[in-house]
Amino acid sequence: MELLQVKNLKKVYNTRLGGQQFTALKSVSFEISKGEFVAIMGASGSGKTTLLNIIASLDKATGGDIILEGKSLKEIKDRELSAFRRKNLGFVFQDFNLLDTFSVKDNILLPLVLSGENIDTMENKLKPLALRLGLEHLLHKFPYEVSGGEKQRTAMARAVITEPKLILADEPTGALDSKASAKVLSLFEELHQNGQTIMMVTHSSMAASHASRVLFIKDGELFSQLYRGKDTNREFFDKIVSNLSVLSEGGVDIG
Ligand SMILES: Nc1ncnc2c1ncn2[C@@H]1O[C@H](COP(=O)(O)OP(=O)(O)OP(=O)(O)O)[C@@H](O)[C@H]1O
Ligand SMILES: [Mg+2]
Numbered sequence: 001m002e003l004l005q006v007k008n009l010k011k012v013y014n015t016r017l018g019g020q021q022f023t024a025l026k027s028v029s030f031e032i033s034k035g036e037f038v039a040i041m042g043a044s045g046s047g048k049t050t051l052l053n054i055i056a057s058l059d060k061a062t063g064g065d066i067i068l069e070g071k072s073l074k075e076i077k078d079r080e081l082s083a084f085r086r087k088n089l090g091f092v093f094q095d096f097n098l099l100d101t102f103s104v105k106d107n108i109l110l111p112l113v114l115s116g117e118n119i120d121t122m123e124n125k126l127k128p129l130a131l132r133l134g135l136e137h138l139l140h141k142f143p144y145e146v147s148g149g150e151k152q153r154t155a156m157a158r159a160v161i162t163e164p165k166l167i168l169a170d171e172p173t174g175a176l177d178s179k180a181s182a183k184v185l186s187l188f189e190e191l192h193q194n195g196q197t198i199m200m201v202t203h204s205s206m207a208a209s210h211a212s213r214v215l216f217i218k219d220g221e222l223f224s225q226l227y228r229g230k231d232t233n234r235e236f237f238d239k240i241v242s243n244l245s246v247l248s249e250g251g252v253d254i255g
Contacts, residue, residue: 003069003197004032004055004166010063011050011220024050026220027064032166032199037192039208040201041244042217048201049170051217055199056089056168057081069165086111090159092169096151098143098158104150105130105139108157115162129157133187149180156187160196167191169200173207185210205244209237216247223247 011025024047032038040048053059055066057073066073068088076084091097098107105126106113112122130136133153138146143154152172159167169188173181181204188198189210200211208214210233216223226243228236 001034001069002031002067003034003036004199005067006030006051006055006064007067008064009051009054009061009066011047011054011059012062024220025054025061028217028220028222029064030215030222030225032197034197035192035195036213037188037196037198037211038200039211039214040199040217041203041205041208041214041240041247042223043248044203046217047220048217052168052170052199052201055166056091057085083115086115086162088165090162090164090167092152092155092159092167092172094171094174096143096155098151098154100143103140103142104135104146104154107143107154108135108139108161110158111162125161129161132190133157134183147180149176149183152176152180152184153187156184160191165197167196167198169198171201171203173202173204181207205237205240208240209233214240214243216243218247 007029009025009028013022013024015022028051040051042048054061108126109122112125130139133156135150135153135157138150143151172184176184185207188200192198202208212228214226216225224243226239
């Protein structure tokens with residue numbers, strides 16, 4: 001069954017000055033099955049974050065529909081949206097979005113606190129996750145006391161602790177060096193092997209080569225897609241790189 005259906009999605013921004021309009025998404029349609037790990041690539045400004053934010057219900061579409069497990073996001077009332085997001089979605093933002101006055105532990109537990117979990121359940125979920133992500137010795141530190149890679153792993157832990165149906169990540173390795181990136185990607189691979197559905201925006205062909213499918217976006221439209229099939233990461237990487245050169249023909253910057 002399709003976990004996510006994106007149907008003729010359109011987004012027009014009204015710019016503040018001059019009352020001009022900008023069409024960031026023209027008519028984007030695709031589906032993601034349960035358990036897929038999908039990477040989204042495209043030049044800077046092509047509409048990737050716009051797409052992710054609308055799927056995350058952080059922003060509203062101008063037209064079209066998003067359907068998660070058969071339910072249209074349009075049917076969800078505004079006052080139910082944050083509970084819906086907490087229950088179904090996990091986010092990893094490029095700038096981590098951690099709360100500075102909360103410890104690493106409290107940041108990770110935040111979505112569970114908001115949904116009213118009891119302390120024992122929270123501790124039981126936290127322990128194995130912190131171990132797996134190498135955060136167990138950092139739980140009482142604050143975000144400004146840990147490294148960029150550790151902040152990113154904290155953000156990952158916060159995104160997955162609720163066992164969301166869909167994980168949405170916007171350039172999760174964008175701010176990291178290659179070693180920290182590799183840790184983040186191996187966690188995604190492991191989650192994917194355990195059946196987790198993941199959507200990850202990335203500029204990095206290396207990061208995308210871990211996915212099972214790559215969607216390429218150009219000027220607010222779906223341009224093409226690549227399936228991994230039986231390719232190794234290396235073989236898939238080579239295909240992604242040559243697809244990007246086709247995508248960028250005409251001098252578009254790939255970022
Ligand atoms: N609030 C806004 N008002 C007007 N235009 C916007 C707004 N947000 C984004 N845009 C425009 O919409 C287009 C798509 O933006 P988006 O952030 O989705 O791009 P992106 O593919 O994520 O780029 P990047 O790789 O640089 O993050 C850009 O041209 C951007 O300038
Ligand atoms: Mg973006």
